[in-house]
Amino acid sequence: MTTHRRTAQLFTLSAPTPEALRQAAREAAARLARADDATLERLCAQAARGPDSGHRMSVVGRPPGELADRIRAHLAGEPVKEVAAGHASPGGAPPVGFLFSGQGAQFAGMGQGLYRTEAVFRETFDRCAEAARPFVAVPLHDLLDPAAGAVVHRLAHAVLGTFCLGTALAELWRGWGVEPAAVLGFSFGEYGAACRAGVLSPEDAVRLLGTAVTLAERVTDGAMAVVGLGERAARDLLADTEPSVGIAAVISPHEVSLSGRAEALARIVDRLTASGVRTSALPVRAGLHSPLQEPALAELREAAGTVRARAPRLPYVSTVTGAQVTGPVEPEHWCRHLRGPVRFPDALGVLDA
Numbered sequence: 001m002t003t004h005r006r007t008a009q010l011f012t013l014s015a016p017t018p019e020a021l022r023q024a025a026r027e028a029a030a031r032l033a034r035a036d037d038a039t040l041e042r043l044c045a046q047a048a049r050g051p052d053s054g055h056r057m058s059v060v061g062r063p064p065g066e067l068a069d070r071i072r073a074h075l076a077g078e079p080v081k082e083v084a085a086g087h088a089s090p091g092g093a094p095p096v097g098f099l100f101s102g103q104g105a106q107f108a109g110m111g112q113g114l115y116r117t118e119a120v121f122r123e124t125f126d127r128c129a130e131a132a133r134p135f136v137a138v139p140l141h142d143l144l145d146p147a148a149g150a151v152v153h154r155l156a157h158a159v160l161g162t163f164c165l166g167t168a169l170a171e172l173w174r175g176w177g178v179e180p181a182a183v184l185g186f187s188f189g190e191y192g193a194a195c196r197a198g199v200l201s202p203e204d205a206v207r208l209l210g211t212a213v214t215l216a217e218r219v220t221d222g223a224m225a226v227v228g229l230g231e232r233a234a235r236d237l238l239a240d241t242e243p244s245v246g247i248a249a250v251i252s253p254h255e256v257s258l259s260g261r262a263e264a265l266a267r268i269v270d271r272l273t274a275s276g277v278r279t280s281a282l283p284v285r286a287g288l289h290s291p292l293q294e295p296a297l298a299e300l301r302e303a304a305g306t307v308r309a310r311a312p313r314l315p316y317v318s319t320v321t322g323a324q325v326t327g328p329v330e331p332e333h334w335c336r337h338l339r340g341p342v343r344f345p346d347a348l349g350v351l352d353a
Helices: 018-034 037-048 064-075 112-117 119-135 140-144 149-153 155-175 189-196 202-216 231-239 262-274 291-304 331-339 344-352
Strands: 009-015 055-061 083-087 097-100 182-185 222-227 245-252 255-261 279-282 316-318 323-325
Touching: 009 018, 009 037, 018 037, 018 055, 018 064, 037 064, 055 064, 064 083, 097 155, 097 189, 112 119, 112 155, 119 140, 119 155, 119 202, 140 149, 140 155, 149 155, 155 189, 155 202, 182 189, 182 344, 189 202, 189 316, 202 291, 202 331, 222 262, 231 245, 231 255, 231 262, 245 262, 245 344, 255 262, 255 291, 262 279, 291 331, 316 344, 323 344
Parallel strands: 097 182, 182 316
Antiparallel strands: 009 055, 055 083, 222 255, 222 279, 245 255, 316 323
């Protein structure tokens, strides 16, 4: 894929007083007016590194002369939509959490623009996609093409492609100075969170994730659905039905996803729909996070035992346990993950505490 330079750059300024900010903006406009395209990215990176004070200004544009003109127009009192100015609270930046998606939001062409313009994103995506080659029939780089078509929705491609994208994004944010105060992942996003926290290397995370998905895909008679029930009500319902269906994820206090054998789940969904409960089918035949995955757990446990797991380097909240992980993750963790359920509200509660 052909790479390109960014179509725009972000230049930032800060100062302790409004007048100091205006003076800094005048000086920056003069520097930008003398700069060329080759030095613009370096100037923007230097400005972004601070130091940061309360009064701030940012301008978007390219080439450098355009940035200079926009700053001067703003200083002259003209409305310039590409310039923003304001005051940041003295308490500092609020903590940022990274939530890694599992699958379901993927689309053909996702990440194409960043892959073309951002070297850090491209290098990280390449590294993860290369590790994923044994697990996919179509190279993950093909998903960057908007014409990729239905392949992006195959389970292995959706899950591993989403991991590559999320991990590359996290590295790009790191390069821009944005570090998460905590990480968590929904469903297979657990692997992305573990990777960003330093629990797994990108290669080990891909290898273990690829193994889990390959094992999960052995189930072909499964189904999943989101239903408008709380966890307790869902458990009471399932206690009276077939054991092949379980709670795959607790999404909110009033919503869960169910997963299991398609015929059994269809009967449950029909029963709920007839009683006025909202239901929505999910396009996944593998019966993720359900009793159908139990035959795969021994192989997954063996594979996880070959991977070196480390203690987290930053707060890592697991949606497997709904609690913060404080030590190395044991192989049983990944078995519990595949079997389910995802405990999303519990994990969010830890972040909100």
